[in-house]
Amino acid sequence: MPSKPQPITMDAVYTAPGYLFRRMQQIAVSIFVEECSAFDLTPVQYASLVAIHTHPGIDATRLSAVIAFDRSTLGNVIERLESKALIERKPSREDKRVKLLYLSKSGAAVLRDIMPSVERAQVRMLQPLKPADRKTLLALLTQLVDLNNEASRVPLRAEDALEHLGKAG
Amino acid sequence: MPSKPQPITMDAVYTAPGYLFRRMQQIAVSIFVEECSAFDLTPVQYASLVAIHTHPGIDATRLSAVIAFDRSTLGNVIERLESKALIERKPSREDKRVKLLYLSKSGAAVLRDIMPSVERAQVRMLQPLKPADRKTLLALLTQLVDLNNEASRVPLRAEDALEHLGKAG
DNA sequence: CCGATATTGTAAGTATACTGTCAATCTACA
DNA sequence: TGTAGATTGACAGTATACTTACAATATCGG
Numbered sequence: 035m036p037s038k039p040q041p042i043t044m045d046a047v048y049t050a051p052g053y054l055f056r057r058m059q060q061i062a063v064s065i066f067v068e069e070c071s072a073f074d075l076t077p078v079q080y081a082s083l084v085a086i087h088t089h090p091g092i093d094a095t096r097l098s099a100v101i102a103f104d105r106s107t108l109g110n111v112i113e114r115l116e117s118k119a120l121i122e123r124k125p126s127r128e129d130k131r132v133k134l135l136y137l138s139k140s141g142a143a144v145l146r147d148i149m150p151s152v153e154r155a156q157v158r159m160l161q162p163l164k165p166a167d168r169k170t171l172l173a174l175l176t177q178l179v180d181l182n183n184e185a186s187r188v189p190l191r192a193e194d195a196l197e198h199l200g201k202a203g
Numbered sequence: 204m205p206s207k208p209q210p211i212t213m214d215a216v217y218t219a220p221g222y223l224f225r226r227m228q229q230i231a232v233s234i235f236v237e238e239c240s241a242f243d244l245t246p247v248q249y250a251s252l253v254a255i256h257t258h259p260g261i262d263a264t265r266l267s268a269v270i271a272f273d274r275s276t277l278g279n280v281i282e283r284l285e286s287k288a289l290i291e292r293k294p295s296r297e298d299k300r301v302k303l304l305y306l307s308k309s310g311a312a313v314l315r316d317i318m319p320s321v322e323r324a325q326v327r328m329l330q331p332l333k334p335a336d337r338k339t340l341l342a343l344l345t346q347l348v349d350l351n352n353e354a355s356r357v358p359l360r361a362e363d364a365l366e367h368l369g370k371a372g
Numbered sequence: 373c374c375g376a377t378a379t380t381g382t383a384a385g386t387a388t389a390c391t392g393t394c395a396a397t398c399t400a401c402a
Numbered sequence: 403t404g405t406a407g408a409t410t411g412a413c414a415g416t417a418t419a420c421t422t423a424c425a426a427t428a429t430c431g432g
Contacts, residue, residue, distance in 0.1 A: 042256055042257065043257060051341060052231040052234075053250065056246065057355065059228040060420095062221040077388095078388065094411065095410060102229075107387090111388080114386095131398070131410040155221065175224075176223060177331075178328075178332055186226065187229070188390090232389085246418095247417080262381090263380080264381080273418090275420070278382065298427075300380040
């Protein structure tokens with residue numbers, strides 16, 4: 035049977051999953067930035083460094099697929115990382131459209147040094163929950179993100195995106 | 204005992220709660236915008252309308268506390284809602300700094316009409332999970348957001364924010 | 373009552389996050 | 403082979419989300 039229209043209260047907002055996801059994301063960023071303030075790196079910049087470290091010579095389009103961030107957004111992120119001299123961009127000899135991404139020495143150093151702070155931030159986000167609940171939440175969230183992958187504008191394409199990588203110089 | 208430095212892999216990103224929260228937020232916004240495309244309202248604009256509907260004559264600062272969005276951000280949101288004629292701003296007679304917020308007729312109509320679409324969006328976000336898991340996730344997330352409230356830059360202040368409201372004309 | 377302090381809305385600046393579009397370039401099919 | 407279609411990086415435009423700063427205004431302590 036169809037439900038009658040409910041009176042609109044703030045609970046329509048507070049109990050909505052979308053609102054909770056937004057709040058949690060804001061909290062997570064806030065904690066990350068606080069723990070990593072000594073490194074002047076945002077969560078997105080950190081994720082980009084990890085991906086470039088793991089896949090040296092990746093291009094911007096594949097990078098966006100590997101961390102599931104929008105290609106346009108990533109352009110600016112890459113610009114900032116380059117202006118901070120944490121990464122280097124080299125034109126590909128095989129494809130004149132492509133610019134390949136590499137960590138610089140200082141980029142690799144920053145990535146190595148920031149890891150403990152990142153780890154602390156991740157722990158802090160879940161700290162208020164009981165250990166068993168942390169595991170449950172993480173498992174359900176992992177599952178949900180995976181099952182909803184195609185619903186996002188930029189689905190994660192961890193493997194396919196790199197299928198043809200490594201053959202380039 | 205202190206853990207040894209791990210080799211850095213993409214798992215450092217994929218399994219981090221912060222990354223999962225970000226992905227889930229992106230997915231949630233994507234689904235919301237898709238379901239509500241007929242109304243040209245973003246999640247934040249929707250939440251603002253609900254809060255103004257629930258608390259007519261609220262001011263921007265209190266509104267930011269009630270939905271836990273940053274005051275500066277909200278300034279732009281309010282501007283857009285006003286330019287779409289969904290809300291009206293009236294200067295307070297009691298405090299010359301303050302502008303009170305009210306839903307317009309069309310704002311109230313839009314809010315009434317968008318509710319089913321919002322509801323569909325919220326359902327879709329959790330759809331891939333089993334019903335019992337949806338409840339568990341929502342309960343843990345609610346708990347975590349609440350316990351982490353003070354860690355966010357703009358903590359939710361649902362009650363206090365409105366303590367002195369309603370006395371104004 | 374008056375000066376220190378706080379609050380309000382606004383603005384400027386940075387950083388995601390998305391939509392488009394575009395030119396240069398590459399690929400594949402006819 | 404030669405061109406239609408796809409891809410790549412770049413850019414413009416919109417919308418959060420935060421920081422700091424500021425002028426106007428309120429409020430509170432002395």
